[in-house]
Amino acid sequence: MHTDLVAALDIGGTKIAGALVDGDGAILVRAQRPTPAQQDGGTVMRAVEEVLGDLAASPLWGRARALGIGSAGPVDASAGTVSPVNVPGWRDYPLVERVRAATGNLPVELIGDGVAITAAEHWQGAARGHDNALCMVVSTGVGGGLVLGGRLHPGPTGNAGHIGHISVDLDGDPCPCGARGCVERIASGPNIARRALENGWLPGPDGDTSAAAVAAAARAGHPVAVASFERAAQALAAGIAATATLVEIDIAVIGGGVGKAGDVLFAPLRRSLADYATLSFVRNLAVVPAQMSTDAGLVGAAAAALASGPEVTAAGV
Structure with missing residues (x-):
């Protein structure tokens, strides 16, 4: 049992979650607020401060040695700022500085949410024991993160591994990011549904699209639905194979809502991967579902905080 604790924040467009986490990754204290995503930046920050206030009210708070933040992106860890797409009031918002001020100058480590989930999967989930891994979150968007040489590889700004914006279709649809044919434009949940509807799939009586x-x-075997997932799987396979060829990963972990689709995603994904990951050093690449629950963002933010300080160590981070 480690005596040191870290605080963690997981900031998204729906909720702001906070926790005190020990060196084994156990969550000891929790706090949460809804994200006032459509309000001004100061209002969003007040919700963060309320979560921190709840944590600080715990008798364990005094043992917290650092604070990790996993935030929806883009983030800029080098500048300490965040600009979450779905929180318009935060653009280049100085989150690290504000959180430091609210916590009495605790050391703060900022990473993107995809990197945070990667840290959690590597510490305690499906990528445990792998020194070179890609972890992906496939849901409303497609994000990710890398573990290279046994260490989390967030990159200078905290966005390395953002596989959703690798282009896999040179003449493909324009992506909101400004490029064309991005993995996210083909493989995200809303794009899987959009393509199925455009090609003639009709929702059931409940209207669920x-x-x-x-x-x-x-x-159930609906051919248009099958084809939409096959197209998403092909895009994911091309992006994963490109990543593996570039940096030699041996496992790709897929989480998020779309990752929960099971065989309708993983069967065509593994088939497509065989078509793209053809060189000897990427042929044995494993593709597996994520294991971490909804706490992955918090556990990953804690892992980053534990790994950042020389005086604090986490087993296996």
């Missing part, structure tokens, strides 16, 4: 509904239709 989510990717989960398309997955259910694909499991």
Whole structure:
């Protein structure tokens, strides 16, 4: 049992979660607020301060040695700022400085949410024991993170591993990011559903047009639903193979809502991967579902805080 603790924040467009986490990754204290995503930046920050206030009210707070933040992106860890796409009031918002001020100058480590989930999967989940891994979150968007040489590789700004914006279709649809044919534009949940609807899939009487509904239709054998997942799988396979060829990973972990689709995603993904990952050093690449629960963002933010300080160590981070 480690005596040192770290605080963790997981900041998204829906909720702001906080925790005190020990060196074994156990969450000892929790706090949460809804994200006032459409309000001004100061209002969003007040919600963060309320979460920190709840944590600080715990008798364990005094043992917290650092604070890790996993935030929806883009983030800029070098500048300490965040500009989450779905929180318009925060653009180049000086989150690290504000959190330091609110916590009495605790050391703060900022990473993107994809990197945070990667840290959690590497510490305690499906990538445990792998020194070179890619972890992906496939849901409303497609994000990710890398572990290279046994260490989390966030990159200078905290965005390394952002596989959703690798282009896999040179003449593909324009992506909101400004490029064309990005993995996210083909493989994210809303894009899987959009493509199925455009090609003639009709939702059931409940009118559910989510990717989960398309997955259910694909499991029942609906050819358009199957084809939409196959196209998503192909895009993911191309992005994963490109990453593996570039940096030699031996496992790719897929989480997020779309990652929960099961065989309708993983079967065509593994087939497609064989078409793209052809060189000897990437042929044995494993593709597996994520294991961490909804706490992955918090556990990963804690892992980053534990790994950042020389005086604090986490087993296996």
